[in-house]
Amino acid sequence: MSIIVQKFGGTSVKDIKRIQYVAQTISKEIETGKKVVVVVSAMGKTTNNLIELIESLDKNYVPHEYDVVLSTGEQVSAGLLSIALNKIGITSKTLLGWQIPLLTDENYNTAKIIDIDVRVIRKKLQEIDVLVIPGFQGVTEQKQITTLGRGGSDTTGVALAVALKADECQIYTDVDGVFTTDPRVCDKARLLKEVSFEEMLELSSSGAKVLQLRAVEYASKFNLPLRVLSSFQEGEGTLVQEEKNIMERPIVSGISSIDSEAKLTIRGVPDVPGVAAKILSPISEAGIEVDVIVQNISADNNTDFTFTVDKSDANKAEDILQKTSQTLGGGSIEVDDEIAKISIVGRGMRAHAGVASKMFQTLAKNEINISMITTSEIKISVVIKKDEMTKAVKALHNAFDLDKELDT
Secondary structure, eight states: OOEEEEEEOGGGGSSHHHHHHHHHHHHHHHTTTOEEEEEEOOSTTHHHHHHHHHHHHOTTOOHHHHHHHHHHHHHHHHHHHHHHHHHTTOOEEEOOGGGTTEEEOSOTTSOOEEEEOOHHHHHHHTTOSEEEEESSEEEOTTOOEEEOOTTHHHHHHHHHHHHHTOSOEEEEESSSSOBSSOTTTOTTOOBOSEEEHHHHHHHHHTTOOSSOHHHHHHHHHTTOOEEEEESSSOOOOEEEESOOOOSSOOSOOEEEEEOOEEEEEEEEEEOOTTHHHHHHHHHHHTTOOEEEEEEOOOBTTEEEEEEEEEGGGHHHHHHHHHHHHHHHTOOOEEEEOOEEEEEEEOGGGGGOTTHHHHHHHHHHHTTOOOOEEEEETTEEEEEEEGGGHHHHHHHHHHHTTTTSOOOO
16 A cells, blocks of 8 residues: 655645635646545634633643644644545544553643554555544543644644655645745745755754654654655655765755844853853743854853843743842843844755864854854854844855756
């Protein structure tokens, strides 16, 4: 039995017209003789609306009840899509997370998948053409409903594809695929035919929102090819897969940008072993994820320590830093939420020197000041002023010739 998994995001199923279009898209795979497992997100802004309803009652909600409410969004879109499929002659049935079962741990709101029993799915596919499964949800061993965190439907789709040993996992979204950079920021952005798991992981972790990071990690771990496609128009999209032995790789494959972070600095802390842990441990314990970190050179046995967090966590992080500063005998706390992070990513950077120099020279030529820098083997990230983000992306896109196809 040849199986393909297709995942459709919220914009793809935002209303009845879009759901009917998705049904027609699925029918094309059925015509090739394949069985299809479809994973859907909630319609449009349904999840945000459900969260508002919950918080209007109690912002200190019981996590389990939160998941009970949020999981209904995907169930609605799954049921409607199954109805639409049956109407056009494609036999379809909805199968909820607990009916599979898709087993998770008990970390409500951010549950991790433990196991998927695919026997029910395989049995059903012998009888019908399509199974529609709500994304984002699972069930614990105690039969309690859980959700996988925002963007969790991508993870559901990838995990099902792995468990079913599917030919491919197709992620349908509102863009044509993965671009060299955000087309809304740079009009010269070019669609990539393929990208490696490693590059996609770096792009996703540094701001690109095409694929959820957890989904890419899962696909990479099990070497499952992902294809990012548009649910609004036909095209080959972008294939995300294990790196191939290409004779000539592009030095830089893509540029990601994000302007939803804030920079926090604690000044004048003692420059002694363990001070970084004393600063960041309370931040981590509060569930705040830290991104870029910089510790300045010591002066008079004191140092400044700077890091970035998501803007929504900035106030909470500032309160924690104030207490830490008092404990350490440190100085003032500064918060800057008018920043942006630009990252250049490319597996070809391993074999080419001077990439960082070229990046910094390009920014300097455009009078863009860098406040923080971080690197990995195939990524260089800089923090700059938010109002210079668009100019920086366009300049770097041009400097690394990302608008041009590479002959291989």
